Amino acid sequence: MKKVSSSTVARLSLYLRVLEDAATDDVRTLSSGELAKGCATTAAQVRKDLSVFGTFGKRGTGYPVPELVAQLRAILGLERTWRVALVGAGRIGAALLGYADFRRQGFLIDAVFDADDAKVGRTFQGHRVRTDRELEAAVAAGEIDIAIVAVPAEAAQDVVDRVVAAGVRAVLNFAPVKLRVPAGVALKNVNMAAEMEGLSFALANQERPARRRAAC
Amino acid sequence: MKKVSSSTVARLSLYLRVLEDAATDDVRTLSSGELAKGCATTAAQVRKDLSVFGTFGKRGTGYPVPELVAQLRAILGLERTWRVALVGAGRIGAALLGYADFRRQGFLIDAVFDADDAKVGRTFQGHRVRTDRELEAAVAAGEIDIAIVAVPAEAAQDVVDRVVAAGVRAVLNFAPVKLRVPAGVALKNVNMAAEMEGLSFALANQERPARRRAAC
Numbered sequence: 415m416k417k418v419s420s421s422t423v424a425r426l427s428l429y430l431r432v433l434e435d436a437a438t439d440d441v442r443t444l445s446s447g448e449l450a451k452g453c454a455t456t457a458a459q460v461r462k463d464l465s466v467f468g469t470f471g472k473r474g475t476g477y478p479v480p481e482l483v484a485q486l487r488a489i490l491g492l493e494r495t496w497r498v499a500l501v502g503a504g505r506i507g508a509a510l511l512g513y514a515d516f517r518r519q520g521f522l523i524d525a526v527f528d529a530d531d532a533k534v535g536r537t538f539q540g541h542r543v544r545t546d547r548e549l550e551a552a553v554a555a556g557e558i559d560i561a562i563v564a565v566p567a568e569a570a571q572d573v574v575d576r577v578v579a580a581g582v583r584a585v586l587n588f589a590p591v592k593l594r595v596p597a598g599v600a601l602k603n604v605n606m607a608a609e610m611e612g613l614s615f616a617l618a619n620q621e622r623p624a625r626r627r628a629a630c
Numbered sequence: 631m632k633k634v635s636s637s638t639v640a641r642l643s644l645y646l647r648v649l650e651d652a653a654t655d656d657v658r659t660l661s662s663g664e665l666a667k668g669c670a671t672t673a674a675q676v677r678k679d680l681s682v683f684g685t686f687g688k689r690g691t692g693y694p695v696p697e698l699v700a701q702l703r704a705i706l707g708l709e710r711t712w713r714v715a716l717v718g719a720g721r722i723g724a725a726l727l728g729y730a731d732f733r734r735q736g737f738l739i740d741a742v743f744d745a746d747d748a749k750v751g752r753t754f755q756g757h758r759v760r761t762d763r764e765l766e767a768a769v770a771a772g773e774i775d776i777a778i779v780a781v782p783a784e785a786a787q788d789v790v791d792r793v794v795a796a797g798v799r800a801v802l803n804f805a806p807v808k809l810r811v812p813a814g815v816a817l818k819n820v821n822m823a824a825e826m827e828g829l830s831f832a833l834a835n836q837e838r839p840a841r842r843r844a845a846c
Contacts, residue, residue, distance in 0.1 A: 420828060423827070423831050424821070424824050424828065426827075426831075427821070427823065427827045427828070428806075428807070428808055428824070430827075431783065431806055431807065431823075435783075435784070452808075454808035454809065455808070489831070489834075490827045490831050490834070491827075491830035491831050491832075491834025491835070492827065492830060496829075496830055496833065505724075505725050505728040505729060506725055506729070508721075508725065509721050509722055509724065510822070512721035513721060513722070513822065515806070515823050516822075516823070516826065519823060519826065519827065520830070521826050521830070559833060560826070560829055560830075560833070567651075583832075583833060583836060584829040584830075584832060584833050585829075586822075586825055586829060590643075590644075590647055590731070591644070591647065591668075592644055592668075592670035592671070593670065594670050598836065600828070600829050600832030600833065600836070602825040602826075602828050602829055604820055604822060604825060605643070606726070606729065606802075606820060607643065607647075607731050607735060608640050608643035608644070609802055609818040609820060610732065610735065610737050610776070610802060610818075611639070611642075611643045611646075611708065611735065612636055612639050612640065612643075612816070612818050613712075613776055613800040613801075613802060613818055614706055614707035614708055614712055614736070614737070614776075614800075615642075615706050615707050616707075616800060616816030617707055617712065617775060617799060618706070619707070620799060620814065620816070
């Protein structure tokens with residue numbers, strides 16, 4: 415398989431969402447043009463992205479929806495359940511635990527850790543909060559495929575270093591800080607503060623006479 | 631001013647965070663190397679990013695922390711308060727309203743809208759929920775600089791079309807769908823489902839014999 419860019423993988427996620435909606439509506443086939451429309455891209459891009467992974471559909475008849483859903487789920491690693499640990503039992507963590515889509519996709523958040531002993535042992539969105547001193551043992555016991563880091567910025571690198579040293583190979587980071595991970599570990603960042611600042615930057619600069627399109 | 635890429639703007643946000651932390655600790659100067667270290671980038675990148683906006687600091691003495699904080703805040707449009715409306719009073723919205731950093735940065739979420747009449751009029755994280763039929767009037771009244779879209783995927787494009795038609799020029803989208811906006815409107819997306827699928831893709835492919843670094 416060729417090296418696949420993260421933007422291609424992100425588009426596969428969007429294609430899957432459109433295809434799943436179509437499947438729910440009992441649509442049997444979708445053309446690359448129809449798929450592109452739902453994802454704000456072009457038919458050529460859809461064909462190019464999918465061609466990386468094989469030959470799907472027949473020329474002139476469109477992509478068979480249920481088959482492509484199954485194939486994209488396999489490509490994206492969604493045919494199995496991934497065990498997810500949330501580190502940081504705060505507001506962001508609460509929202510993530512309530513995010514029904516995760517479970518539907520096969521991401522099972524079934525362990526919650528916090529460094530604050532006042533939170534440990536309490537119930538948090540239906541989960542008992544465990545002390546973060548148990549993190550390494552939980553990884554060693556095979557309880558964690560993916561770690562979600564939702565701790566304050568100054569604590570984030572330490573948490574990541576610990577779970578990675580213990581064997582975790584995928585991290586979703588919500589702390590507003592750029593984290594370092596070794597090669598072989600996948601890291602995704604969600605930095606809402608930075609996204610908002612990107613918007614205020616665009617607005618502040620749009621207010622000058624020459625308006626221009628903001629990069630996004 | 632030169633055209634500035636969104637990745638440069640995102641790094642400015644990280645520099646600001648590191649500088650603000652340094653200011654809190656009464657650090658007076660930071661070298662480009664020190665700044666780079668806190669943001670997982672290089673000293674050369676720091677100097678290049680900042681040079682786009684002017685000359686900061688003196689060779690050999692580092693950047694003066696309080697001054698650079700003020701300058702970055704001005705560059706990022708953070709010297710004023712932006713009025714933010716949340717569209718969609720669900721779990722994601724609740725987390726955003728509780729995200730103290732937004733207010734500290736100058737983003738004031740002071741209007742909440744929902745299409746569900748059962749939610750309208752109720753208190754949601756301290757805000758009264760308004761019917762989304764009032765959206766256009768709120769934009770016209772100057773109540774909304776930035777719209778946060780946290781509605782189901784199938785409703786998101788319609789909400790964006792409406793607020794943009796009414797005059798909003800900055801949108802933060804949490805719906806798992808690629809949205810279209812006209813030139814001159816800034817759009818940022820936070821798609822947690824796609825980030826998670828990026829991780830599962832990396833894990834599923836890492837499990838093959840030849841491990842390779844996941845793109846991030």
